[in-house]
Amino acid sequence: MTLRFKTASVEETIALGEKIGAQLVAGDIIAMEGTLGAGKTTITKGIAKALGVDDTITSPTFCLVSEYSGRLPLFHIDAYRLDSAEDFQGLGADDMLYGDGVSIIEWSEKVRSELPRKTITLRLEPLSDGGREITLENWEYGEIR
Numbered sequence: 706m707t708l709r710f711k712t713a714s715v716e717e718t719i720a721l722g723e724k725i726g727a728q729l730v731a732g733d734i735i736a737m738e739g740t741l742g743a744g745k746t747t748i749t750k751g752i753a754k755a756l757g758v759d760d761t762i763t764s765p766t767f768c769l770v771s772e773y774s775g776r777l778p779l780f781h782i783d784a785y786r787l788d789s790a791e792d793f794q795g796l797g798a799d800d801m802l803y804g805d806g807v808s809i810i811e812w813s814e815k816v817r818s819e820l821p822r823k824t825i826t827l828r829l830e831p832l833s834d835g836g837r838e839i840t841l842e843n844w845e846y847g848e849i850r
Contacts, residue, residue, distance in 0.1 A: 706844045713836040718744050721839060721849070722751020725827075728846040729756065731777055731805045736813030736820055739829035744837050745811045748829065753779055756807060764811070770801070778806030785812040790819045 712718040729735075729752070737745045750762045757775035764783060773779040780801040784793060793816040801808045802821065810816065813826075826842040841849075 706847075708841040708844055708849060710839045710841075710849075711832070711836055712744075712839065713834075715744075715747055718747045718837055718839070719751035719754070722748040722753075723755045724751075724849045725841070726752035726755025726807075728849070729777070729807050731807070732803070734802055734808045734820060734824045735810065736817065736824050736826050737809060737811045737829070738814060738826065740831065743829040743831050744839075745829060748827070748839070749781060749809050749811075752807075752809065753781075778804070780804075780806055780808045782808060782810045783812060784810055784815040790816050793819050 710721055712721055725748075735752070739745050746762065746764045753760075753762045753773060753775065756777050756779050758773040758779055759775075760773050762773070762781065763771070769783055769786065771781040773781065782801065810820070813820065823843065825844055826840075828840040828842070830838045832838060
């Protein structure tokens with residue numbers, strides 16, 4: 706199923722992330738796509754909140770992987786600085802992707818070949834009015850209201 710949303714503010718984007726995160730289960734993988742500043746980390750803040758993560762969520766650009774504890778472990782991965790899919794595997798990707806948590810991968814286009822078919826794609830596009838258009842593809846959990 707493909708779902709489309711528009712958010713008008715950071716707060717609305719975080720709130721949408723909470724609605725998405727509330728339905729996620731262990732083993733779910735979200736492949737995020739979007740330009741720099743599209744809101745990938747912003748929506749991740751809402752997903753993390755729904756997963757019971759109390760820590761402050763920041764972009765994992767310089768550490769590549771941030772792991773957070775909540776009702777489910779959250780692996781927040783940034784593939785931007787990776788040179789190859791092999792680099793992704795070298796991070797311990799299988800343990801994260803096939804473990805007992807939720808994996809969110811920013812700049813997922815770089816490692817798409819390593820992701821399972823069941824991966825949820827979350828595409829963010831900034832709008833000229835400051836809002837965002839957000840598309841969820843391969844979503845199996847029904848409507849989000």
